[in-house]
Amino acid sequence: MVNKKDDNQTEKAILEAADKVFTQKGFAAARMEDIANEAGINRALLHYYFRSKDKMFDLIFQQRVAIFFSGLGQIMQSEKRLLEKIQAIVEHEITILLAHPYLPIFVLQELNQNPQRMLAIAENAGAHPSLLLKKFSVEVRAEIKAGTIRETDPAQLFMSIMGMTIYPFVARPVVKIILEKDDAGFENVMRQRKKGITDFIIHALKP
Amino acid sequence: MVNKKDDNQTEKAILEAADKVFTQKGFAAARMEDIANEAGINRALLHYYFRSKDKMFDLIFQQRVAIFFSGLGQIMQSEKRLLEKIQAIVEHEITILLAHPYLPIFVLQELNQNPQRMLAIAENAGAHPSLLLKKFSVEVRAEIKAGTIRETDPAQLFMSIMGMTIYPFVARPVVKIILEKDDAGFENVMRQRKKGITDFIIHALKP
DNA sequence: TATTAGTTTAACAATTTAGTTAAATCAAGT
DNA sequence: ACTTGATTTAACTAAATTGTTAAACTAATA
Structure with missing residues (x-):
């Protein structure tokens, strides 16, 4: 079964957005809402895909x-x-x-x-x-x-x-x-x- | 009249502490309490000397x-x-x-x-x-x-x-x-x- | 058409943080 | 002893932020 926005396109968009925001602002200054906006989605969906800010950051940082x-x-x-x-x-x-x-x-x-x-x-x-x-x-x-x-x-x-x-x-x-x-x-x-x-x-x- | 801790020693201590904390953590991750602790005083006195975090940061940064x-x-x-x-x-x-x-x-x-x-x-x-x-x-x-x-x-x-x-x-x-x-x-x-x-x-x- | 998974909305709780304030305390100088 | 200004304590407000949740909605699919 295929997703609404097909495949893992959203996950990719989130990761790209997270990368951009974390990279430009650093962990402390980065806001989850910034990332959501950048990815064109909302905060709730962010946590639906990646549980927490720390988890997302670790992923991106590595x-x-x-x-x-x-x-x-x-x-x-x-x-x-x-x-x-x-x-x-x-x-x-x-x-x-x-x-x-x-x-x-x-x-x-x-x-x-x-x-x-x-x-x-x-x-x-x-x-x-x-x-x-x-x-x-x-x-x-x-x-x-x-x-x-x-x-x-x-x-x-x-x-x-x-x-x-x-x-x-x-x-x-x-x-x-x-x-x-x-x-x-x-x-x-x-x-x-x-x-x-x-x-x-x-x-x-x-x- | 001379201060308890003579002269502007406290102000100096605060500025040094702020320098250290801001420099090591960056603006966003720096906490006013970190600075207070580092200076050996409390948050209230920090605002007594320097009104706000932004003001302190601008000073240090320049x-x-x-x-x-x-x-x-x-x-x-x-x-x-x-x-x-x-x-x-x-x-x-x-x-x-x-x-x-x-x-x-x-x-x-x-x-x-x-x-x-x-x-x-x-x-x-x-x-x-x-x-x-x-x-x-x-x-x-x-x-x-x-x-x-x-x-x-x-x-x-x-x-x-x-x-x-x-x-x-x-x-x-x-x-x-x-x-x-x-x-x-x-x-x-x-x-x-x-x-x-x-x-x-x-x-x-x-x- | 009914189901399903992705998504949005909107409200919420919990925590952290900046900044304020009033009262008490302390260490000098007069 | 009294005054004064620096300092602490402790409580508070206001705002921001992370994370959660329930309900509604949507688009593809079976």
Whole structure:
């Protein structure tokens, strides 16, 4: 038997709305009614589908963290050479952030308020986050030994990569004003930035 | 006549408490009682000193934004050569962020929810934020023409500097886990990072 | 046509929170 | 001792918010 609005279309609409509202306002400032309005339904139906605000939030938050970190882990563990790997990271992250602009500030803000969530989710995912850097570090040291890049601390390099790619999205409203861009302009700058960051890092690592 | 707890010590305690609570939880999640407890007083006295939550928040927020941007503007407008200027920016920002670790995520989160606040504060400060980049851009182009640095987009460079310095603080809980550091260890890494970032940028800019 | 599941409406209870107030208390200075 | 202003206590109001519920409605389906 098929629903009035066929299939699970409503559930999807709710999840999308919840994502939008939670992401833009954060958990504390998000109102169930905001989500209902955004989804084009009413509060009663919200609780009919998802029992409580907390349950909805946990769902959304896990999804968002997954999006934020998923691809990254795979690329970090891949067999590419270091510079190619860095390029892949940068392009992947910026592509994702262009599609989900408010993702990082949301995730990071909620993690800051509740840092143990990070560990819980990581455990759930099966791998400890510190593994993320292990292989990367080995590769960096190998390239240094081979003389292909100059002496560099892997952890510092990793933070630089992440900072250069993610920060502009976190500081989006400030960046837009300083650069005098609208949303379209901002996104253009970020697309150019894919190549810009990679070049920048390649030059910085030259022996 | 002097107060029970002499002078304006209480007002100071309240402001410090409000700073701490607002900064860590954000406006929406911050409770007046949290602030009162943190200040070692009760809610009634809070309203006796500062009429409302909004008033308190506006006060704190303006102060925080000022700290976040103040020194930066002066350095950007100064007469240093480009590389020295970059070094000064990095050292200044990291020094401030070590003293106020939760400052950027707080400011950026609240700005994201309320972007027009940025313009209001900027107007209040008398200068449009876009001026921040003007002189810097001229200098970058001059150095490029002089052949002292390679072809570089000033805006992209600026975002890279800010990203490398500020992002680790925004992502502090994640960084701590990935690097397996406690607070002291994290701060050590950030102190080392002052020189690390500057070196990184200098190499990246070499013709 | 009767059934069924999704949906709306509207009212409700319970809780949390901001903000107010009056009275009591306390710690100084005069 | 008296006064004064800061502070606490404790109660309160008003509003917002989450969550629940019963009844009505609707659209597809059997």
